Amino acid sequence: MLETIFDLLANNAVPLQEHVSTDVVHGSLPKAAAALGVGLAALGAGIAERGIGAAAVGAIAEDREFFGIGLVMTVLPETLVILALVVIFLV
Amino acid sequence: MSSSETGNYEYVSARVRSRRAYLYGDEEYRRFVRMGPGEISRYMEETTYAQEVNEFGARYKGVDLIEYALNHNLASQFEDLLRWSEGELYEHISRYLKKFDAWNVKTILRGIYAKEDIERIRDDLIPAGEFKSAFLEQLIGSSDIEEFVNLLEGTMFGEVLSKGFREYEDTGLLVPLENAIDRCYYQQLLRKTEVVEDPSLVLYTDFLRAEIDFKNIMNALRIAHSGSEIPITEYYIQGGKQFTAAKLSSSMKNLDEMISMIRESTYGEQLSGAIEKLEGADSLISFEHELEAVLLEYCDRLSHVYPLSICPVIAFVLSKEKEIENVRAIARGKEAGLSPEEIEKQLVIS
Numbered sequence: 001m002l003e004t005i006f007d008l009l010a011n012n013a014v015p016l017q018e019h020v021s022t023d024v025v026h027g028s029l030p031k032a033a034a035a036l037g038v039g040l041a042a043l044g045a046g047i048a049e050r051g052i053g054a055a056a057v058g059a060i061a062e063d064r065e066f067f068g069i070g071l072v073m074t075v076l077p078e079t080l081v082i083l084a085l086v087v088i089f090l091v
Numbered sequence: 092m093s094s095s096e097t098g099n100y101e102y103v104s105a106r107v108r109s110r111r112a113y114l115y116g117d118e119e120y121r122r123f124v125r126m127g128p129g130e131i132s133r134y135m136e137e138t139t140y141a142q143e144v145n146e147f148g149a150r151y152k153g154v155d156l157i158e159y160a161l162n163h164n165l166a167s168q169f170e171d172l173l174r175w176s177e178g179e180l181y182e183h184i185s186r187y188l189k190k191f192d193a194w195n196v197k198t199i200l201r202g203i204y205a206k207e208d209i210e211r212i213r214d215d216l217i218p219a220g221e222f223k224s225a226f227l228e229q230l231i232g233s234s235d236i237e238e239f240v241n242l243l244e245g246t247m248f249g250e251v252l253s254k255g256f257r258e259y260e261d262t263g264l265l266v267p268l269e270n271a272i273d274r275c276y277y278q279q280l281l282r283k284t285e286v287v288e289d290p291s292l293v294l295y296t297d298f299l300r301a302e303i304d305f306k307n308i309m310n311a312l313r314i315a316h317s318g319s320e321i322p323i324t325e326y327y328i329q330g331g332k333q334f335t336a337a338k339l340s341s342s343m344k345n346l347d348e349m350i351s352m353i354r355e356s357t358y359g360e361q362l363s364g365a366i367e368k369l370e371g372a373d374s375l376i377s378f379e380h381e382l383e384a385v386l387l388e389y390c391d392r393l394s395h396v397y398p399l400s401i402c403p404v405i406a407f408v409l410s411k412e413k414e415i416e417n418v419r420a421i422a423r424g425k426e427a428g429l430s431p432e433e434i435e436k437q438l439v440i441s
Contacts, residue, residue: 051399056105058102058104059108061106062106
């Protein structure tokens with residue numbers, strides 16, 4: 001998939017000079033990878049939240065007092081996405 | 092892997108665990124023992140039994156009210172389990188809950204055999220199984236055992252009952268029919284769980300096998316205690332893990348031998364407390380209660396090891412049943428005028 005992005009970038013970039021175009025392509029590659037990383041992290045968080053959310057809703061249905069703790073537990077995997085977001089600022 | 096195929100274990104076990112927290116504990120039982128039936132039902136009204144006590148409060152009084160509230164609460168809680176669960180989990184739970192079908196069929200069978208009053212048979216039914224109440228009514232209404240067996244044709248008990256019926260006709264004993272029902276129930280449970288690789292299901296199968304083992308021990312002990320000469324193969328349920336029919340029949344004549352056999356088995360360690368009690372007292376009831384408590388503990392442990400499996404659900408079903416039995420024992424004991432100490436001996440407290 002990365003290669004397709006690479007090709008796309010390489011073909012569509014208007015080359016003023018030959019060496020500039022490769023610089024552009026090389027510059028965007030880490031960014032594309034970082035974006036993909038964040039996306040995958042979000043997917044992982046989603047999968048984790050599915051189970052926790054189901055359990056939390058079950059507990060809340062029995063006793064409304066679980067609402068607070070259930071909410072906290074459900075969004076806990078969200079930290080994965082936030083940590084992954086750091087990568088965006090690093091590249 | 093959608094949740095509708097494998098089951099929504101997270102949701103169901105969260106709800107079931109929460110419900111377990113509301114079951115009565117030692118403290119409540121101790122309080123009940125010192126209360127009268129009226130006070131017990133009033134206390135129940137403030138807890139999970141509110142709906143049932145209110146519903147039946149106008150029609151029944153005292154111990155009857157408690158009994159009805161207990162049975163109907165049990166049924167509605169188990170219906171909830173089926174309502175929540177999906178996929179594979181639903182299948183497992185509904186298969187396990189056929190236990191109550193077996194119970195109801197046995198109760199009606201005994202009722203018909205003893206020519207008991209229809210009203211009294213109806214009181215003892217637990218409407219938590221798969222059979223609809225209209226069908227149960229039909230069964231209660233059957234005039235003799237032959238009609239009863241014919242009515243059950245086509246259900247899961249049909250085949251084994253018609254076989255057992257022939258034996259019944261020869262001997263006039265109810266035992267072959269009752270055992271046919273028990274065997275049939277456990278066989279349908281084990282059949283579906285035999286070839287699995289999922290570790291949680293393997294443990295579940297282990298639990299079922301332990302349950303069968305315990306049932307076999309209890310049956311053997313009862314027969315040994317009553318001193319009758321019924322051969323072990325008559326009531327032995329296949330599928331146990333530890334005790335074969337031959338092993339049981341060789342040791343059942345002597346109670347001490349039986350105890351040492353249980354001690355040498357893998358349950359010996361867990362049952363050590365119960366075994367000591369059995370050696371100390373000649374009462375079979377206390378040993379049976381210990382066995383039940385141990386089975387419950389075993390299942391509880393499984394539910395901690397595999398929280399996302401059927402084990403927490405089964406643990407809930409077992410402890411709910413114990414609760415019903417305990418409250419009923421207290422209420423009935425009070426009615427019969429037993430002392431609090433005597434009633435406490437009848438309780439299963441884990």
